[in-house]
Amino acid sequence: MIKVLVVDDSALIREVLSKTLAADGDIKVVGTAHDPLDARDKIKALNPDVVTLDIEMPNMNGLAFLQKIMRLRPMPVVMVSTLTTKGANETMLALELGAVDFVAKPSSDLSGGIERFGIMLREKVRFAAASDVQARVHRAPAPNVPIKTAAAAAGSLIAIGASTGGVEAIRQVLSQFPADCPPIVIAQHMPKGFTGRFASRLNDLVDVTVLEAEDRMPLAVGHAYIAPGDFHLRVEKSSGQLKCRVTQDEQMSGHRPSVDVLFESVAKVIGPKAVGAILTGMGRDGANGMKMMRDAGAFTIGQAKGSALIYGMPKVAFEMGAVVEEASIEKIAPRLVQALMRIKAAA
Incomplete structure (x- = not known):
């Protein structure tokens, strides 16, 4: 009770x-x-x-x-x-x-x-x-070691998914990215009417430019795009350019926006040039999409138990082999950047 x-x-x-x-x-x-x-x-x-x-x-x-x-x-x-x-x-x-x-x-x-x-x-x-x-x-605050650059190979992308507890977790991750990082796409379970304010609040707090995603909006370096409440966000490539695709088709995994929908599109469009993180949240949304990302050659990471407010979504992703590794929240951005550097070196 x-x-x-x-x-x-x-x-x-x-x-x-x-x-x-x-x-x-x-x-x-x-x-x-x-x-x-x-x-x-x-x-x-x-x-x-x-x-x-x-x-x-x-x-x-x-x-x-x-x-x-x-x-x-x-x-x-x-x-x-x-x-x-x-x-x-x-x-x-x-x-x-x-x-x-x-x-x-x-x-x-x-x-x-x-x-x-x-x-x-x-x-x-x-x-x-x-x-x-x-x-x-x-939890003791982590030492602040700034990431000087996250410049990545052309066509690289960062994908992040979260639910309960994700507002603060996403802020912590984004606050570590410098303004030269590749585009970031984010699905956070949040209703219509709040995602715009979430994007605006993040934009005031971090170095990257944070926007609520709009349909056909081009993805730019140093920008992060939040899925609008009650809409799915996907990534597409048209005329050689990466863009947001915002639609209101049926829910997936019980959610709209759905992390699975976002991650599946990243797996198909970006493949091995993507890196992704699944953060705190209840349920299993994002696990299948993250497994697709890993199978496509992307580096994937989950928020570790003891770091996540709710170790639900990251746990499911870990148990089904969707994440390469787990890490505490303060280590996720540095690990994503290291993976981007490896992608750039191999290009």
């Missing part, structure tokens, strides 16, 4: 979340709190496994409270966010501060997909309960 504390200033939302979370019988709402001060006392008294947290609340902003939780008593937190530009920005900050994941709050009249919202909320709470927040918070 997963014990959850629901924190929200709206009595109606607290009631809806409590009923929704309890629907399958494996999650128990042990308490609710109307603001962070109330939540602080109830965390101490009830010792929940997971906290669901609103952002805009009286007495203390949810982000400020999240910072306190991660500093004083690290535990899994799922943000319940509004689908607005402001809400998306604050959600990105929450994930940087240590929240495991987020779910978009249902509209005020609770219409339009309350059942789907409930399924997603329960799934994310289960993932959060299985995450290793303590290890992430207490």
Whole structure:
């Protein structure tokens, strides 16, 4: 039984979340709190496994409270966010501060997909309960050894896939790449309305230029392209140029965007000139596509257990022989660059 504390200033939302979370019988709402001060006392008294947290609340902003939780008593937190530009920005900050994941709050009249919202909320709470927040918070920071160059052979490409916990993991990997690296394509499980803000936030933090991918957008050196929420991202080559292909065909591996879809296209179009990484996340999306990449001659790496917030997707990829090796998050960018140098030397 997963014990959850629901924190929200709206009595109606607290009631809806409590009923929704309890629907399958494996999650128990042990308490609710109307603001962070109330939540602080109830965390101490009830010792929940997971906290669901609103952002805009009286007495203390949810982000400020999240910072306190991660500093004083690290535990899994799922943000319940509004689908607005402001809400998306604050959600990105929450994930940087240590929240495991987020779910978009249902509209005020609770219409339009309350059942789907409930399924997603329960799934994310289960993932959060299985995450290793303590290890992430207490892991010693890696020494910052800058990569001076990642200039690669023409036609080279970096592919990255992630799910739960991926926002921070992707930031850590991208922050190590210099601006001369080959194009980077990324599939991160994230809903429509948030991927644009994710790309914009990353663009402010790293040396490469980060964009939300658009259909037929050319792939350029020193640029990273994020798959848009609810769309697949593929790589194609037309008129001798590598481009993004953004489509809304059926889900694969239960997801859109799907890491498998991206990796399979990279295997077919780029082959041995590609390098790829599969990062933290629950489930198996990306494992089959990464196996195709490795079989096509690409160098592939998975985030190691103890480094990944959720060692799910990397574990499946490792067990099926899809990755050449595993590494902690701070070593993934250097290993990808080393592989690119070998490709360049062999060209």
